[in-house]
Amino acid sequence: MSPLRQQMINAMVQHGFSPRTHKSYLWAVKDLARYFHQSPDSLRPEQIQVYFNYLVQERHLGHSSCRLHLNGLRFLYLQVLHWEQFDIPINYPKQKRKIPELLTRAEAKQIILACDNPRYRMMLLVCYGCGLRVSELVELKVRHIDGERQLLRVEQGKGGKDRMVCLSPVLLQQLRHYWLRYRPDYWLFPNRTRPHLHLCPTTIQKTFVRAKRKVGNQKVGGIHSLRHAYATHQLEDGLPIHKLQQQLGHTDIHTTLRYVHWVPSSDQARRQISDLVGQLAVDHA
Numbered sequence: 001m002s003p004l005r006q007q008m009i010n011a012m013v014q015h016g017f018s019p020r021t022h023k024s025y026l027w028a029v030k031d032l033a034r035y036f037h038q039s040p041d042s043l044r045p046e047q048i049q050v051y052f053n054y055l056v057q058e059r060h061l062g063h064s065s066c067r068l069h070l071n072g073l074r075f076l077y078l079q080v081l082h083w084e085q086f087d088i089p090i091n092y093p094k095q096k097r098k099i100p101e102l103l104t105r106a107e108a109k110q111i112i113l114a115c116d117n118p119r120y121r122m123m124l125l126v127c128y129g130c131g132l133r134v135s136e137l138v139e140l141k142v143r144h145i146d147g148e149r150q151l152l153r154v155e156q157g158k159g160g161k162d163r164m165v166c167l168s169p170v171l172l173q174q175l176r177h178y179w180l181r182y183r184p185d186y187w188l189f190p191n192r193t194r195p196h197l198h199l200c201p202t203t204i205q206k207t208f209v210r211a212k213r214k215v216g217n218q219k220v221g222g223i224h225s226l227r228h229a230y231a232t233h234q235l236e237d238g239l240p241i242h243k244l245q246q247q248l249g250h251t252d253i254h255t256t257l258r259y260v261h262w263v264p265s266s267d268q269a270r271r272q273i274s275d276l277v278g279q280l281a282v283d284h285a
Contacts, residue, residue: 028072052090101219103229109280114211129171129277131230140188157249170278231259237274
């Protein structure tokens with residue numbers, strides 16, 4: 001490992017960045033070095049401009065990818081190499097604001113039931129019933145389930161935050177049946193061949209896509225569609241926006257407010273978390 005890479009890792013640890021941020025920032029720096037065949041600490045500002053022109057014009061990267069590269073390089077040059085400033089004028093595509101193709105309740109049920117594997121079907125139920133990100137879903141542990149208080153603990157979600165998510169009675173019952181059938185010890189959804197590890201996110205993502213294809217659903221979107229569905233369906237059932245923010249683990253309320261714009265007819269009068277899984281009326285996993 002090069003001294004510069006170790007310096008950057010040390011700096012990211014000190015800032016408390018997540019493993020995913022470590023990986024993406026290091027990749028951005030490695031990609032820059034590979035493009036010029038030079039160490040990043042020997043590059044000039046104008047070379048970084050050339051690199052971003054390459055990302056946009058030749059690799060056709062979009063807003064999110066370019067922004068990720070930019071954040072990684074800004075961290076390197078400002079926090080590790082201690083440049084006085086990083087005011088390089090970099091142009092990249094503006095983020096397109098699109099409303100996702102939201103799943104209806106009937107579509108969510110149809111996709112979940114189309115999953116033949118009971119383990120994976122349980123994962124899709126938890127993803128929809130709690131509005132989890134896929135990274136949060138696969139990292140659930142058995143001890144995270146608080147049956148007495150009907151809560152699910154999400155450890156170190158996006159932004160390195162813990163939160164408690166409400167478990168509906170029917171979903172809790174489904175989880176109990178799942179545990180009695182498979183007896184997971186540590187990870188709630190362990191890897192079949194290496195049970196000391198949790199299931200790979202790619203596995204459940206592909207499972208969702210296959211189930212969607214099986215029922216002929218052509219709406220754009222991967223497993224994150226279940227999180228969107230959770231948010232919009234809870235709003236339709238009257239969950240207040242600040243409670244939805246807590247459930248989803250959003251730091252900024254404006255992120256949650258997007259769902260209000262997507263579901264303008266939502267009724268904010270009712271005050272409880274809706275039992276979305278109970279409404280699906282599916283058999284035990």
